[in-house]
Amino acid sequence: MRARVSWTLVLAAFLAFPPFQRERVEEMGFGQIFRIERMRVDPALTQALRSRWDAEASAFAFPWGHMIPSLEDVSRITGLRVYGRAVSGYTYPCYHALAERLLDLPIERRSSLVPRAGKNAGESEDEYLARLARVSQRELASEPGPQADLDLCRFLVLFLGRLLFATRGDAVHCRFLPLLEDLGEVGGYAWGAAFLAHQFDGLSASERQTSTSGFYPFLQVWAYLHLPALRRGDLTWRGLVPIARRWDSHRDTRHLVNQLECLHEAIDSYPYLDVVWQPYLGEGDEGQPWLVQARPYFGRSVWLHALNLVLPLNLFLTQRSLGLRQSVVDFPVRDRFRRSGRSFRGLHDTTDWRERAREHIENWERKGKGVRSDATTDDAYLQAYALKYGRKVYKSARHQVDVTGEIASLRALLQSVVQDREAAQRQTTELRSELERVRGTEAGGASSSRSAGGSPSLMEDRLAGAVLRAEEAQRHLEERSERDQLRVRAETAESQVAEMTQELATLRVQRPSGDQEEVIRLRAELLAQQTLARNLQHIVTDISRSRSRSRSGVSVSRAPAPPSGSI
Template sequence: MRARVSWTLVLATFLAFPPFQRERAEEMKFGQIFRIERMRVDPALTQALRRSWDTEASAFAFPWGHMIPSLEDVSRITGLRVYGRAVSSYTYPCYHDLAEHLLHLPVERRSSLLPRVALQESLGLYEGGKNAGESEDEYLARLAREELASEPGPQADLDLRRFLVLFLGRLLFATRGDAAHCRFLPLLEDLGEVGGYAWGAAFLAHQFVGLSASERQTSMSGFYPFLQVWAYLHLPALGRGDLTRPGFVPIARRWDCHRDTRHLVDQLERLQEAIDSYPYLDARPYFGRSVWLHALNLVLPLNLFLTQRSLGLRQSVVEFPVRDRFRQPGRSFRGLHDTTNWQERAREQIENWERKGKGSAVQDREAAQRQTTELRSELERVRGTGAGSASSSQSAGGSPSLMEARLTGAVLRAEEAQRHLEERERDLELAHEHAMELQSERDRFRGEVQTTRSERD
């Protein structure tokens, strides 16, 4: 996977930064991802997960029901920020002027993408293979040979902006065959605002798009450790990861890829058998509010509240959003011919994100209520049907029908799920109110700081 090389190059730049630049990356919540040890790729696990991906539901369809990576998973595994503003702004048909203005680099006129080599050389990166007997630290030190800005100032801002373009375009949001993207440049114009965006949500949207790519594509680009560690964490019986460093955070630092010397085809067969016969109690399907994930021209649903067969709830018809219905943008960056304001085009989805999924929580509660009502009606119908034979069953010492018993259990579980959603909705309302109070305090504090700076100047 191409990200293995990109990871080394990006990490070499980060390590070459002076302490104050690393602190700025930490404030943006990007620092923890560089503490993750470089992990071996597990192509068999990646292909097995791809085969289980349900593109329509944006979730893994396993024999026990749907499972899906959540925002909590992104935060715990990678350390990326999952709360804050949606990663949404303008996209442009041409980034030449913006790239030249913000990066001070020549831009090829035949493309709206920044040449990768020029960007790397501006950061002092020179690709080269690892020498025999060379340690990882020596290799990283040799990659970054030129000194970067050693104190805050315009040159330091330029270095950081170039680094973020490399990090976002070549590692975190990398796609197959693309040079370094400039699509995130509008968000990097004000470096002080970068840390306020929910990059983890954009990262998850990008993961979903990568999984929904052509079925002929077996590998994945981008930050591959996320899905590997997600499987190690939630599907431990597959035995693909070795827990070698318990207690480390982000938790991606805890695992190493299990070495498997068998042929890839044999590994895939064994993995599929393990998934098909996975222990029932080990699976942990997710429930919660549904929100929209934003990454500029990617706006994708995170459907967390999916009915689970593993819980015994009846599988109802689930209507998933489609691209045309919600005017969802395409995932292609090239070929955009108009300046697009995604805050306007995806206004409904962004408002949903700002409400922390509160609107979807209401919809989930209403859906649970409808399902509970349907199950109760079905239970009453079964009871009525069996009333005629009740006396004979009782005289013979019989018990209620198996169907009635199952429906009774399903009703109880549906009622419990409904109560959980009602509690979750109240918690979301309180959390939203608290978040608004904190945001008001932050805005007031920023205003006081700016006033103090103006008076001092």
């Protein structure tokens, strides 16, 4: 079932509820979702982002470093609660008996939670929604009581299984049903944190999938806020909360393949200056009471729980999103709680995840661990990042230069060249001394040389040849040193570009209206540094070509002449 159709069905069921039932849904923390307008699905953006997801790190791997959707993103974009008890409990190999008891539905091949009503020809989306709501209203209890509780339980299964934690296909899974047995406890769970774990799990699927799991507007709006230069979203309604209410996806009529190719190219060449690490700096808390209790969870690395999904939120990989410099960190490795399969039906045993994941639940109850950094620059992290990912961070056909990887390798190369040059200088000095000693040897020295089977002139020629070879090696090392020094200057220029980029990005977010001249000045300096970096790279290339030509000339001049008597 398409995600937008699922949204329409769930929204129709919510609108069909009498006011007292809607209030109960609000008290559970789900009301803000139903204030969000139905957004167009952007499968190209979803697929482009999924291709950048590193399941091992639970993070996006972009050319400029890791980025991770956070609990603050969930809270501000969707309005879901990210505080409370971990969404954990029992999972069962079969839910038939539980569904019959709690939902009063006969479990046959397929049972419907809502009346089936297809869209009529020529019917608009709003007309279809209104008709579905009218049809559903006839089936719902209008007064509190056991039947109203049953209606609410059925609705929550539909909402959780087909919208918030949707999976591929039409079936509505019942894995959260055990948590709905006591409706008074439903609002005490951190459903927003469970939703984020489900998003991480969905991103780990094959990058060829164009459908998305769960509430798809979240990931789209996250990209609109953090990567605005992609221009995939339209800011239609300003000032509304949660933030997803402000946006709709940009209509793109091109073929999906063409959209995806353009998105890959745009992300590969995305200007670092336009990456928004802290999109909520100018946002207040007005009209968002759920943020008060959620704030202690922001900016912390913590384990997320959605029953059998136990996944890490590794915010220590994205310290820049907290206004810090990114320090060098150990990149995560795969955890034993990751499921090997994609299907929830693969759970063949009854499992108590509160017991199996006890240590991780305690981590959630402690609100994880705060993120700190003493780094004054991102350079060391970027070098380690480049060594780990290399060109894997580029997805377009025309890969960009891996600048950080080049910097890391050039630093090691420069150290090696310095050591080789010092060794060559010592060898040249020793050979010069030996040559001078041989040239100064008189008859006695010649006699001893002859007794050893050689001649002074032959020894002198050999030493002279060795000196020439050593001098040539030294010249070669000096050329390499000069080239590498130029590359280091290019590296310095790149570093200055990055620092100016960061400074300008900060000004973009924080600057008052009077700072436009400062931004223009920084842009000019940034352009000058980029020009310098390109010029240095051209110089390095010219030196390399010149050295290749000089080597060819030396090889020809040193080719041995044939003996005069040869034929």
